[in-house]
Amino acid sequence: MNIASLFCTNLWPDPPKFEIQKADIPFICFRVVTRGLYRNLVVDSLRKNIDTCHRTGIEKFKFEVVTDTALNLNASLFVREIVVPKEYVSKNKSLHKARALHYCLEKEINILSDDDWIVHLDEETIITEGSVVGLANFATKELGSLGQGVITYANESVVNWWTTLADSVRVAIDSGLMKFCFQKLHRPLYGLKGSFIIVKSPVENALGFDFGPRGSIAEDLYFALEAWKNGYKFNFVEGEMWEKSPFTVADYIRQRKRWFVGRMFTLLSPTCLDGIASTCGFFGQLDTEFYIVQKEQNVRERSTSDVV
Numbered sequence: 422m423n424i425a426s427l428f429c430t431n432l433w434p435d436p437p438k439f440e441i442q443k444a445d446i447p448f449i450c451f452r453v454v455t456r457g458l459y460r461n462l463v464v465d466s467l468r469k470n471i472d473t474c475h476r477t478g479i480e481k482f483k484f485e486v487v488t489d490t491a492l493n494l495n496a497s498l499f500v501r502e503i504v505v506p507k508e509y510v511s512k513n514k515s516l517h518k519a520r521a522l523h524y525c526l527e528k529e530i531n532i533l534s535d536d537d538w539i540v541h542l543d544e545e546t547i548i549t550e551g552s553v554v555g556l557a558n559f560a561t562k563e564l565g566s567l568g569q570g571v572i573t574y575a576n577e578s579v580v581n582w583w584t585t586l587a588d589s590v591r592v593a594i595d596s597g598l599m600k601f602c603f604q605k606l607h608r609p610l611y612g613l614k615g616s617f618i619i620v621k622s623p624v625e626n627a628l629g630f631d632f633g634p635r636g637s638i639a640e641d642l643y644f645a646l647e648a649w650k651n652g653y654k655f656n657f658v659e660g661e662m663w664e665k666s667p668f669t670v671a672d673y674i675r676q677r678k679r680w681f682v683g684r685m686f687t688l689l690s691p692t693c694l695d696g697i698a699s700t701c702g703f704f705g706q707l708d709t710e711f712y713i714v715q716k717e718q719n720v721r722e723r724s725t726s727d728v729v
Contacts (some may be wrong), residue, residue: 432596432597434659436551436554436660437551437554437555437558437659437660438554439554439557439558440558440562441557441558441561441562443478443479443480443557445561446479446480446481446557446560446561447481447536447537447538447560447561448481448482448483448533448534448536448537448538449479449481449482449483449537449538449539449540449556449557449560450482450483450484450485450533450537450538450539450540450622451470451482451483451484451485451540451542451548452484452485452487452522452525452539452540452541452542453466453467453484453485453486453487453542453543453544453546454487454488454518454521454522454541454543454544455486455487455488455489455492455544456488456489456490457488457489457490457491457492458490459544460492462544462545463486463488463492463494463544464492464494466544466545466546466547467484467486467494467500469547470484470542470546470547470548471484471499471500473547473548473549473550473553474499474548474553476550477550477553477554477557479553479557482499483498483499483500483501484499484500484501485501485502485503485525486500486501486502486503487503487505487521487522487524487525488502488503488504488505488521489504489505489507489521490504491504501532503524503525503530505520505521505524509524511523511524511631512631513631513632513633514633514634515630515631515632515633515634515636515637515640516634516637517637517638517640518615518630518637518640519630519631519632519636519637519640519643520630520637522541522630522640523629523630523631526625526626526629526630531626533622534622535621535622535623536622537621537622538556538560538619538620538621538622539619539620539621539622539625540556540617540618540619541615541616541617541618541619541620542616542617542662543615543616543664545664545665546572546616546617546662546663546664547576547577547662547663547664548662548663549660549661549662549663550660551659551660551661552570552617552658552660552661552662553660554659554660555570555658555659555660556619556658556660558659559619559656559658559659560619560621563621564656565603565607565653565654565655565656566620566621566624566648566653566654566655567613567618567619567620567621567624567645567648567653567654567655567656568603568618568619568655568656568657568658569599569603569613569614569617569618569619569655569657569658570595570617570657570658570659570660570661570662571592571595571596571599571600571617571660571661571662572591572592572595572614572616572617572661572662572663572664573592573661573662573663573664574588574589574591574592574663574664574665574666575589576663577663577665579665579666580665580666580668581666581667581668581669581670581673583670583673584666584667584668584669584670584672584673585665585666587666587673588666594611595614598611599611599657600657602655603655603656603657604656604657607654607655607656608649608655609645609646609648609649609655612641612642612645612684613641613642613644613645614641615640615641616662616664617658617662618641619658624648624653627651628644628647628648628651630644632644632647635686635687636686636687638679638682638683638686639679639680639682639683639684639686639687640683642683642684642687643687646687
């Protein structure tokens with residue numbers, strides 16, 4: 422699919438431009454999940470990201486910081502802090518980030534309407550003007566129910582060159598494999614990252630994140646498969662966001678280990694099996710359509726030869 426992307430997508434696009442009127446942009450909620458251990462990092466990211474939104478010219482937005490430990494952020498029109506109570510337990514006893522994300526969807530916590538959009542970010546994610554434009558175009562034109570864009574890792578100060586170089590592979594995958602799957606097939610055949618995701622509010626409310634303990638390890642992938650199973654359309658978001666790679670090789674290995682275990686649990690889940698069946702049906706449909714077109718073409722050719 423990386424090779425297919427070379428021929429089917431633009432790998433060197435121009436910076437995205439507004440394709441809509443700014444007044445028509447719906448409300449966008451940037452949702453940041455954190456354990457609350459690095460307050461300065463969260464505050465610095467918020468400051469940069471809010472400034473970027475203002476420079477871009479969008480007005481209807483808010484950053485929701487969902488944290489296990491209170492950060493005591495300054496009250497603002499553009500910032501809302503949500504502290505997940507220690508005693509909170511979801512129906513399926515989900516853990517970690519999935520637990521926090523599902524808490525945001527509880528009726529007494531959720532303040533979003535069905536016309537709003539949610540953008541998921543990590544605590545260190547830095548949005549760019551291009552990504553804000555891409556998100557605004559995506560949401561206003563409703564190019565899909567869910568979308569994802571490219572994340573790059575060497576834009577600001579680099580803490581560890583080894584892990585940053587290793588993450589460069591992810592940039593290639595985002596720009597090739599993931600872009601092709603989302604933009605051309607509209608399906609998450611490769612999965613979904615946990616950041617730079619845009620989801621329409623009613624879609625997230627319908628799916629939730631209450632996937633249980635095993636589904637909580639790679640909640641982003643599980644969420645993508647649930648959305649796919651329920652027939653929601655995926656698409657690609659123009660622009661890029663910035664993140665930092667793990668600071669140490671040990672952190673990098675632990676991160677990959679968690680991803681591997683989470684993907685294995687997801688692979689063995691009923692949701693994944695339904696996704697595989699959907700994939701087979703999708704490609705089977707393509708084969709059937711190709712066969713019908715070829716058959717009709719052969720019939721026309723025979724009819725023409727008979728007339729001659």
